[in-house]
Amino acid sequence: xxxxxxxxxxxxxxxxxxKSLKCEQHLGHNAMYxxxxxxxxxxxxMFVYNFKEQTENNSVPSRFxxxxxxxxxxxxxxxxxxxEDSALYLCASSHRGTGNTIYFGEGSWLTVV
Amino acid sequence: xxxxxxxxAALSVPEGENLVLNCSFTDSAIYNLQWFRQDPGKGxxxxxxxxxxxxxxxxxxxNASLDKSSGRxxxxxxxxxxxxxxxxxxAVYGSGNTGKLIFGQGTTLxxxx
Numbered sequence: 001x002x003x004x005x006x007x008x009x010x011x012x013x014x015x016x017x018x019k020s021l022k023c024e025q026h027l028g029h030n031a032m033y034x035x036x037x038x039x040x041x042x043x044x045x046m047f048v049y050n051f052k053e054q055t056e057n058n059s060v061p062s063r064f065x066x067x068x069x070x071x072x073x074x075x076x077x078x079x080x081x082x083x084e085d086s087a088l089y090l091c092a093s094s095h096r097g098t099g100n101t102i103y104f105g106e107g108s109w110l111t112v113v
Numbered sequence: 114x115x116x117x118x119x120x121x122a123a124l125s126v127p128e129g130e131n132l133v134l135n136c137s138f139t140d141s142a143i144y145n146l147q148w149f150r151q152d153p154g155k156g157x158x159x160x161x162x163x164x165x166x167x168x169x170x171x172x173x174x175x176n177a178s179l180d181k182s183s184g185r186x187x188x189x190x191x192x193x194x195x196x197x198x199x200x201x202x203x204a205v206y207g208s209g210n211t212g213k214l215i216f217g218q219g220t221t222l223x224x225x226x
Contacts, residue, residue: 056213
C-alpha cells in the first residue's frame with residue numbers, strides 16, 4: 001500500500017465510450033501526475049498538477065482530459081480513444097519540487113476495443 | 114533531450130548471487146535519480162532516491178550509486194533471492210521544478226531458486 005489509490009484497476013471500453021480513471025492520494029502531497037506505460041516503451045509522463053494547477057502537458061492528445069479538483073484527487077477523463085491507447089495508466093504523487101520521492105499507485109489497465 | 118538507457122534488458126541469475134543493474138543517461142545535468150521496482154501487473158515501488166549531491170544510497174541489500182559526470186548509475190543487489198524477481202526501473206529528474214521523471218525501459222530480473 002503506497003498511499004496512492006487508483007480505480008478502476010481494469011477497464012475495457014469501446015472507441016465511442018466516455019469513461020474516467022480516478023486517483024486519490026492519502027500522503028498529504030501537493031503534486032500529482034499521470035503516467036502512461038505501454039508495452040515495449042518506457043514510462044512516459046502525461047500531465048503534472050501542482051496545487052491543483054496543471055503545470056505540464058506532455059503533448060497529450062485532447063481525447064485525454066485531466067481534472068484535479070483538489071490536491072488529493074486526480075481524474076483522467078477518456079473520450080473516443082483508439083486501440084493504441086490501450087496501456088497501464090499510473091497515477092503518482094509527491095511533495096512539489098524536484099528531488100522528493102514520488103509514489104505510484106497500482107495503475108489502471110485500460111483496453112480499448 | 115534526456116534519454117535513459119538500462120542494460121541489460123533481462124537478467125537471470127541463481128539465488129544467492131550478487132548482481133549489478135546499469136543505468137545511463139545522456140544529460141548529466143540531472144537533479145536526482147530514483148530506482149523503482151515493478152512486479153508484473155503492478156505499480157511502481159520506490160527503492161532508492163539519490164540526490165544530485167550524493168554518490169550512493171543504501172537500503173538493506175540494495176546499494177545504488179550515482180556518477181553524474183559519466184552519466185551512470187548502478188543498482189547493486191546483494192545475495193539475491195527469488196522474491197527479488199521483478200522489473201527494475203531507473204528514472205532521472207530533469208531540470209526545472211516540474212517533478213518530471215524520465216524513465217529507462219527497465220531490466221527484468223529473474224532469480225532462480
